Amino acid sequence: MKRIHSPTLDLNLIKVFDALLESRSVSRAADALGVSQSAVSHALGRLRTLVGDPLFVRTGGRMEPTPRAQRLAEPLRELLLGAARALSVEESFDPLLEDRSFSICTSDAVQAVLLTGLLRDLSDQSVEAGRVSISLRSLDPDAMLNGLDDGTIDLVIGYLPEVRRWHDREYLYTDNHVCLFNPDLVPLTAPISLEDYTRYPHLMPSLRGGLSSFIDDDLSALGTQRRVAASTTQFLAIPMMLKHTAMITTLPTRTAEFCAKAVGLAISPLPFPSEDYDVSMAWHRRNTGSPSHGWLRQRVQKEAQGLR
Template identity: 35%
Template sequence: MNSIHNGELDLNLLPVFDALIRVRNVSRAAHELNMSQSAVSHALKRLRLFFGDPLFLKTGSGMQPTPRALELLDPVLSVMGTVRGELLVREGFDATVAQRTFSLCLTDMGELIFLPRLISKLRQAAPHCTLRTLQVPVHQIQGVLESGEADLALGSLHSVPEGLFQQQLFMRSFVTIVNRRNRKVGDSLTAEQFFDMEHIVVSLSGRREDSYDSVIDHVAGPRRVYLTTPHFLTVPIIIEENPELIATVPRELATKFASYKSIKMVDTPVKVPSFAIRQHWHPRVQHDAANIWLRRQVKEAFDTVPE
C-alpha cells in the first residue's frame, strides 16, 4: 500500500473522481464516463489506495465525500477544468454520441416550467444523455455549481451569487390565484381585497423576506401572510381546501394551476414589475464544450417563449 501511495498518481483516475464528486453514484458515473460499473469501482479502489482514504462513503442519499475528498476537490476540478476548457474544447461536444448526465438546479416551479420543453429538445439532440434535477437553497448554489454537482442553475434568483455567469432567457409577470368558491371575489380583485385577504408565499429559505413575490411588499406595502412554504406545487391544493387564502405566482405557473377546477387567475391589483428568468453557471465551465452546448440548448428552447 505504501508503494502505491508514494508512487505517481495515474491521471486517468481523475475523471472518475470528478464524476463521483458530481453525481455521487457509481452507476451514473459509469454511464457518464462510458465505463462499466466494475471499472469505476476498480478505479475508486485505486484512488482510495493512493490517497489512503475511503474518499466516498455509501449513505442513503448517495456516495458522500469524506473530508479528504473535499480537500482534493479544488485541485482535481482545476485539472479537469483545464483539460476540458483548454485541451478538449477544440474537439467540441458531440451530443449525438455523448453519454452523460446533465444536472440542473431547479425549484419545483422550475421543473414544471422548464423540464417538459427542455426534455423534448434534449431527447432529440442528445439521445444518450440523461437529466438530473436538484433543489438547492440560494446560498448553496454557487458551491454546487463550483463543485460540478450541477451544470446550470435555472430560474429567478433574487441575489445572484458573486462570480457566476448568467444569461437572461425570458421575462415573466405575476398574477394572483383565488378559489372560485370565494364569493367575495369576482372576475377581478381590488387592492382593498388584496391587502385584506390572507396570502400564501413561497420561500425556499423559509423566510418571508426571501419569498419569490417579496417585491410586492417592497413596492406596495406588507400583506397579511398566513402561510410561508418552500413548495409551489402545494399552493393550489391548499387554496382549493381553504377558499379564504390567495397567492401571487408567475403567470405561466398560474395557467397550469387553473387546471384545478376550483382555481382561477385574476390580475394582481397592484403594479408589480416583471422579473427575469435566467440560466447561471460557474466560470470554471465557461469554456467547457459540453456546458456551452447545454447552455445553447436551454437558450434556444426558450427563445420563442412569449413575454
C-alpha cells in the first residue's frame, strides 16, 4: 500500500507517457490531453527523473521512444485500459430499453453486403435493436484508427492488415476479386481472357483515389498492363457508371454480385491468380468489456456468418 500511495506515483504521468508514445510530439500530446505544452514538458521531466531514463529523444522533429520506453509501453497502456474498464458505469445493455448510438467506419461496399440486415432490424422497433441508432461513415484509411483512439468511431470494418497494439481485431469473412462489366457495351463472355481484360479501359475503386493498385502489380509480374481510365472512392457508384460506359472494373466478389444483380451487369473470374483476403472488424481495447459495444460486435458477427 505504501508503494501504491507513493507521492512519486502520479497516474496523470502515465497518460502523458501514453499520449507522447502515440503522437511522438509534445504539442500533439498536449492537444490530445487538453493541457498546455509546458505541462506536458514538465510531466515528461518528472517521468524521466522517476524512471531514470530519457524515455523520448528528439529525432528529426519527432520524439522517438527509447528502448526503455518501448518496454514500458504495453504494461502502462494495459494499466490505463484496466482503470477505464473498472471506472465504467455500464454494467449491462438492453437494446430494447436503452438509447445508444454507434459510429461504424467502413466502405460503402461493405455497408451494402454486410450491414443491410442490421439496418433492416433498426427499422423494426419490435426486434432486438429497437432503440439503437447507427452512423455509417466512409472508410478513411488515414483517419479511421485515430477515430478509434479519440472515441469518435466505435468500430472499423474492412481489410485491416495492421492495427495499433491497443486495438482488438476479429475476423468476419474471407473475400476475393472478380471482374464486372456491361455485356451490352463490353461484348465479352465469362470467363474473359487476360488479353480481353487488358484491352478495355478500367474504372478502378480506390479508397485513396489513386490510379493503381495490387492488380497492376499482378499484371506487371505477368509482363502486361491495363489502362486505368478513372478511379472513384465510391464503390457503389461503379455499377451505375458501368451501365453507360465500355469499361471493366475489378471488385470484391460479394460487392460485384450485389452490383450485378442490382443493375444487370456481367461477372467474370479474374484471368490471373489473385489471393483471398480477410475482412475483419477492429475497435479500441477500452471497449472490449463494454456490454453495449459487445452487443454491436455480436450483431455484426451474426451478419458475417452468412458470408462465410
